[in-house]
Amino acid sequence: MKKISKITLVFTFVFVLVMSQFAYQPQKAQAETDLGLKAEAAIIIDGVTGQIVYEKNADKVLGIASMSKMMTEYIIMEAIKNGKITWDQKVKINKYVHDLSKAPNLSNIGLTEGEDYTVKELYQAMAVYSGNAATVALAQLISGSEKNFVKLMNEKAGKLGLKHYKFVNASGLNNSDLLGEYPTGKADEENVMTAKDTALLAYRLINDYPEVLDYASISKLKFRDGKEYSNFNWMLPGLIFEYEGVDGLKTGSTDYAGYAHTGTVIRDGQRYITVVMKSTTKNERFADSTKLMNYAYSTFKKEKVLPANYEVKGNKSLAVVKGKEDSIKVQSKKAIEMLVENGEKDQYNTKVVVDKSKLNKDGKLTAPIKKGEKLGYIAVTPKQGEDYGFINSDIAKVDLVAAETVDKANWFVLSMRAIGGFFGDVWSSVASTVKGWF
Template sequence: MNRKQKQLSVFFAAFILTITTVFSGFTPKAEAAGDQLGIDAEAAILVDAETGKILYEKNSEVVLGVASMSKMMTEYLVLEAIKKGKLKWDQKVRINEYVHKLSGAPGLSNVGLTQGEEYTVKELYQAMAIHSGNAATVALAEALSGTEKNHIEKMNKKAAELGLKDYKFVNSSGLNNKDLLGRHPAGSPDEENVMSARSLAKLAYHLLNDYPEVLKTASMPSLKFRDGREYKNFNWMLPQLIYPYEGVDGLKTGSTDFAGFGFTATAKKNGQRVISIVMKADSKDSRFAETRKILDYGFNNFTKEELVKKNYQVKNKKTLPVTKGKEDKVKIHSKQAITMAVRNGEKDQYEPVLVLDKKKLNENGELTAPVKKGEEIGYLTIKSKKGEEINFLTEDAKKQVQVPVVAAENVEKANWFVLMMRGIGGFFGDLFGGITSTVKGWF
């Protein structure tokens, strides 16, 4: 092959790659996306960050190595402790001999930590979140829980609280235990943290929604540390780095020989935020290329839509009957709007569903006066007109597309005289009705 032919070959290869990237987002159906996206990774998932609705998944329940993406759990626990006042950002942490040696271990991601020197929680947190500092993570674990072993117990307990199903934490950093200089806080000497893509997505979902301030650090392209060095963020899809992608501002990468290359990304465009997970990709670069395909697919195919307006009234259920009130019915409506990411052009494929609180109703399906304006009497949710299940990460996430239904007006309780006259009227009405029926029976 001569030089000209080689140039043409390279040109056409680049052209095909570009076309593939551009059109990878335009997949007709989410259910078929696993085949048509052709994600070159062992597992992947894409979810709407606001509602937890699953937009795409591939092998999402397969348990795999999670590597440094497991540091998101330590991030969660640190931010939780900060909120509860159990840790402070300016709190000093003294570096012991083990953490110092781990920070200098060859081949591991670290910032230099000097034995006997004190670092603030904020410094260690930034080292962990930006440059995936393993020794910094251990230092935080010890500061938060006393020992890393205690911290592992907290990580597994919190995972259960957050509804993660497929997981096991054996250390705080995500390294293989064999790389911890002869120590392993839990598990076997050559074990490491494992999770499924769906569980990892749940962790990222809770981290973003419970502590959105996590993005302030995760979005920093580099860290200037006190050792005089500048450490780059391993999230190369941040706008300032190697593979920039509009809207990417987090979250965490991870890699070990066992886990391969993984990436938990989050990006926001046009008011819509998504979370994507790629697990066990072949290389540093490919995990970002596969993430780009998934993000393109999400933003090109799904739009955040208002499916139910605020103060919406369900057809044929605009009012509820009221007993013992000055009025015999009350108007009801939704307290808020319902919004959800839906496939382009399919907004009309969803319909509202009214669910009344049975505890509020008597055996005749009536509310009992007094009824106060704004009183919650049930909720409104949505369903697919085709009968297709709408998949969410958790039951709590599913509640994001449920809004309260409330009374739109006051209904005061009728006074004793009105109630008595109604009772008398009802008695004679029933009596007259009985007599009429009897007379009719004679003929």
């Protein structure tokens, strides 16, 4: 009886120990996964490289509300760059835009029918105070009608590499709020995207047109009507959720989308883009954005995980045919810098991937090959842990280039090699035959 009791006690102890481990791990995983966020979806990316360091439901399609205006901003900036419009160009306000600017419960700066406003004034109204009527006025300027502009928005989304999106109007409002004149879609439809696509749009916007931050960072806008309008991005300097380094980018809210925020922040040269989608309150979205930014700055550091001119062990040279030499040294073209979790700098693997178009049927390079010629790439991946990739690429990689020049051998050398190869094959055959006699 005592023996059975001891065995039972041992098994009980082991069972409790194992179960305690299982009970602990999910708590740890949850803490690392959602950071206590209330938002339904979220993401953090490096504002320069596009590296993703955190995501939550980032591929879930959700309403984006006024964050849609980032696409309108992109198209306006592109039109100005291409000389299609200018900042000083005048835009006359029609009755529909005037009426929309006066609609209750919508974010707007009042626009007077028949009056001229500059593109810059309308852009500021859109970027700072999320002016919906100002957005429609700009859409009409670019494409003649909001319907045509929405078509342009969807085309541009595809060209920018977005994968899951649908734009039905320029402003991000629900179509039911557009005074019965919604441009496309159903009467109660809204614009949708994923957090990942929203981050990609923000990434392209601030990198292709960094001047957008000159407007997005305005905390309070003094308009021609003499009024002062506070930016809805309350994380900007002087506003109630002020966060050091925040200089953009866009908020959004509708009943369908909930409350959303795309934030841009820079400290000590390190820029992040954060996105939270479908929060339940105004304050909650900024609280979640704060958590994301705190997590990014406290957990990651930019490190050089692969230096320039790096030679991968086991792949320092590649075979070459028809050259003066039978191999060529290869190396990385430049260094790779990545955001790395604290203490994980050396926890990465490297892999050489040669461009198949550079290889013959036997899998070898063919001379001539010039020094610096791109031959493929070197991929860098973590040895363990989560790897979210990049907003515009699956992996971190750098060009693999020739470290030297290998000229093509002349006809005489190639002929001698062919003859030598022929007699070598003959000799091998004879040797094998003679060996078989004994």
